[in-house]
Amino acid sequence: MNLYDLKNKLLLLNDLIYYDENEFLREKCADENVLKKIIEKFEEKLETISNYKREDQIFIYGSIGNLYRIIGNTTSAIECLEYAVSLSEYNSTWGSVKI
Template identity: 95%
Template sequence: MNLYDLKNELLLLNDLIYFDENEFLREKCADEKVLKKIIEKFEEKLETISNYKLEDQIFIYGSIGNLYRITGNTTSAIECLEYAVSLSEENKKIANIIRLGEALKYDGQHDLALKKFEQAINMCTLDLNYTTLLDFAYQHKGKCLLELGQPIMALDNFQQALSLRQVKGDPSLIESTQKAVKFTKQFGGI
């Protein structure tokens, strides 16, 4: 299977991934078998990773790291995402730092996760060419703060994300953040 086909399979997961309100809006997959099959295909690519150009290597490590995180295999997720970050530059680096922060959060390393989200926020705000990921950094930082029992700080980050997403005009991103705001207000009694 070539990378183009594998990227298309990743798109299939969009319909299967949901945010579990019983676990602070962590990403879960409605069909673990499909997710595991896609991971196996990525693992096959890892066996011949040196045959791929740098951009494709970053994609493979970043994607499989993200998929490992969703399955709860945080050790492998962190390892792959740290490597993706080390290979990445600019926008891809920011995306992989956010993914790494999520993997650290899922691994219970909330303080390190917050540092990664702050790093991503700082990188986005220091270079206006990379602000397209700023809403994601705020959204994931908010989720981390929520897990740490800090709903007011979480809500502030969600509202930052929401205002950026409203400017973007992407209905699915806006809806995702609106759900996070609603959940946080209910959870925190705000």
């Protein structure tokens, strides 16, 4: 599955993600199995991450981090999101990509 198709898979989540009023409007997923499958597809991209432009690398790590956050895996979410931020900061420092 290419990255474009994977980005389109994220659109499916619009129908599955909701804000749980009983847990301070925390994002939840009506079907975590679908979410976990999408995470797996994104993680497959990590095997060839160096083949992607820096912007796409940031998108991949950021997406994985946000999806982990939604299913409650905060440790993995923080790791991925921090790495996405570090990639972004690297780009800003070197000026190769304007973010």
